Each structure stands twice: as C-alpha cells, then as structure tokens.
Amino acid sequence: MSTTLSDEARTKSEALIERVVAKNPGEPEFHQAAKEVMQDVIAFTTEHPEFAQQGLLERLIEPERVISFRVAWTGDDGSVNVNRGWRVQFNGALGPYKGGLRFHPSVTQGTLKFLAFEQIFKNSLTGLAMGGGKGGSDFDPKGKSDAEVMRFCQSFMTELFRHVGADTDVPAGDIGVGAREIGFLFGQYRRLSQRFEGVLTGKSLDWGGSLIRTEATGYGCVYFARNMLERIGDSLKDKTCVVSGSGNVALYTIEKLNELGAKVVAASDSGGVVYDKEGINPEKAAWLKDLKENRRGRIHEYADRFGAEYRPEGEPWTIPCDVAFPSATQNEIDKSEAETLVKNGCKCVAEGANMPSTIAAIDVFKDAGVLFGPAKAANAGGVAVSGLEMAQNSMRLSWTREEVDAKLQSIMANIHNACVEHGATSTDHIDYARGANIAGFVKVARAMLTQGVI
Ligand code: NDP
C-alpha cells in the first residue's frame, strides 16, 4: 500500500524532484520533504488539472524569501563567537509567515527549508490564517550560561527584527528555543521596534502568552492518536507507549498519555534512552519535567533516580510498544527501525517531531497497515495554539485554559477529518500521510491561484 503512482504522475514527480535537487544542492532534508509531499500532490493534480496551472507547483517549491545573516556575540570569557542565522519565508498565501526558530548545531539552510516547507501544509491544515516559515541558527545553547544565551538572542533579533512583525512574520519556539529564548528575543524586538505586539508566540503568560501553548504540541499529538484509534473503535487506555526525546513535545505527550490511562515506558535525549518497564507515571513525569525544563539535566539522571534501565546512545524503537510517538528530531526512524516497531506489535505512530520517519519507514508503516499520523497533521497542535495566541493578542484578551484546550481538541479533530476525507483508500484503511498532504495543499493552492502569478 506504499504510495502507488500512475506512470504519468511518476514521470512528472521524478522530473520535478530532479529539478528541486539540481536547484538546491546539498539540501537532502529539503529534497526528502519535497518528494514526500509532491508525489501525493502530483498524483492529485493529475486527476484535478485545475490545480496544474500557472506554474503552481514550481512556485510552491520555491521559497518566497530566504534571509541569512551573521550573528556575532561575546562569550562570558570575552571570546568572540560567530554563528549564522536564517529566516525562511516560504509561502505567505494564507497569512503572515508562521513557524518556529531552531537553535541547534546541526541546523543548515536546507534543514530550515524542509521545516518551512512542511509548515506551509501544517498551517493550512489548522484552518487558521498562517503562511509557512521557519528560522534558526547553528548556535548550540547547550552548556551556555543564561547571559550568553541572552547576548546571542539579542544579536540574532537585532538582524531579524526588520523582517518580522505581528502581521508580517511571527516566529515561535522549536528545538533549543523555549520560554527563556522567546523572552530574550521579545525584549530585544520591543527595544528596537518600540512596539509591544504579538511578534512571537510561546510568550510568558504574564505578557501575552496563551494558556496551553507550552503543552499544545504534545497534547495535540496525543489527541490526534486518540482520534485515529477511536475511528477503528479503539482507545489509548492501557496502551504501552514509547516516546522519543524529552523536550517540550515529549514531556507534554507523556503528561497527556498518563491522563488518558496509557503507560509510557520510554523517553530519551541525545545521550541515550531510559526504559522504565513500570511506566513513567505522573509523579515520575513531573520529576522529569522539572529535570528538563528547570534544571536542564540529562535523561540518565532519571534512570539513576528511579532505577530504570538506561541505554546510552541507544534509540527507543527496539522497545516493544502499541503506540510510538517520535518526538525528538528528523529521520530518527528509518526502514529497519520501522520494521522492528511493526515486528514488535506497534499499531499506531503519531509524529510529534517534524519528519521523524524517512520515506522508506513511512512505506513500511503503510504496508503493515499501521495507523500513521504524519507530522504535519499530528503535531499541528503547537502552531494551532500559536495561531490562537495571535488571535488573543490582536483582541488584547486571554481565553481560559478550558477554552483553549477545547479549541485545540476541535482543531485536531478537524485535521483528522480532513485526512480521512482526502486519505481514503479502497479498503477501510486511511492513508493519513496522503490525506494530510492533499488537504493541506488544496487550500494553499486555491489561495495561490486566486492571488495571481507572484
Ligand atoms: P526541545 O529542544 O524542547 O527538545 C528536543 C528533544 O529532542 C531533546 O530531548 C533533545 O535531546 C532531542 N534531540 C534533539 N535533536 C536530537 C538529535 N539530533 N538526536 C537525538 N536527540 C535529539 O525541542 P521540541 O520538543 O520543541 O522539538 C522536538 C521536535 O518536535 C522537533 O522535530 C520539532 O521541530 C518538533 N515540533 C516542535 C513544536 C513545538 O511547539 N515546540 C511544534 C511541532 C513540532 P538533547 O536535549 O540531548 O539535545
């Protein structure tokens, strides 16, 4: 059941991807994201030629703007450090560019182009008025003092501020960018622009942040998994779950899974994996959250504290589970990891991270009939609540926790329904990956076609 294309669609898709590769050398993650989306989109436009006009796909695959800049900052020891910063404003047809900032030494322009490209379709799926963007830097916040992170963020925003704004481009967090960084970035934007406006989301609750934004990606991903299971008459109750990562997305995935009666047996960081056969129960999850959010500690400390098994440099996909939540980074599940998950009985995968599964891994899940919730659908809860934060900022008021959570649940259910509508197959099985690609594409495509050739 892995994606089957007509000969015509295959030829067109291969030709387009060849052009993408030739035009964007050295950006394999961008090529991968483009291929994963475009093979579904081209199959769709072959059947719906009204979307194959005005060079639509060629324009869709080309960022509207890529901004790149030097970020120089001084270390506590007086050393001068130079990083590179970027903002990719990929597609603004549906609204102001919207998407996170990633600070991680592995970041390249290609990484941010893949993330911004995915963000176009994710934001479209939320039903809110947001275009697709992403930014970041190859800066590594690990091991830096708060003062160093502040100076870096101030230098980064000193260049970025002229390109962003509440109605222009609204960044948020991603890997390595959380509440601390958003605070420093906002402060510098306010100083330079003399404006107090919703230029960033994920702000502190005291000065314009939305309730539930911190939790939204993890909670939303669990809601999406629940929707997929409920559709086949099942639930998360008593399911054994494996989560990768132990950052923002992973921590609130674990919290919500506990609330819904599932058992989470693994989490990880870049150092290794903890396997807690007894389950990371709510008390242990709260301890882990404090370790990661406040003490910036390592996951092996969880194993030391609770006597769980620690597997240095391991990955969690060999641990048997019913449901997997990859929530760390891209390409963490390749073909062999996917095969191991399926062999061990995994029935459902909900992607909290962006593009955590390779195309070969997705094919394994599809062929095995696994309920596969792709990132652009399953992790859209984060940016959806960012969209709600923008709405609250514009109105200068705040909704309650219950109101925001209800809206989040309803948005995730709508995304699930859109995937079901566009991902129906000849059997009862839903191809959620295709459904998300097509449902996300149709809305952006209509906007681009009506806005003319720009
Ligand atoms: P955090 O920085 O809070 O946490 C990232 C976690 O993943 C950490 O445990 C980190 O370990 C681990 N990790 C990161 N990179 C690697 C790597 N190369 N190898 C192994 N482990 C790694 O980030 P988030 O939780 O915010 O983001 C996680 C994923 O979710 C990303 O793919 C992001 O794009 C995606 N996402 C995030 C959203 C958000 O709202 N924050 C919204 C939608 C998607 P360590 O600390 O050791 O580096």
Ligand code: 2IT
């Ligand atoms: O990948 C993502 O959707 C995010 N990092 C969140 C983006 C946002 O603007 O909230």
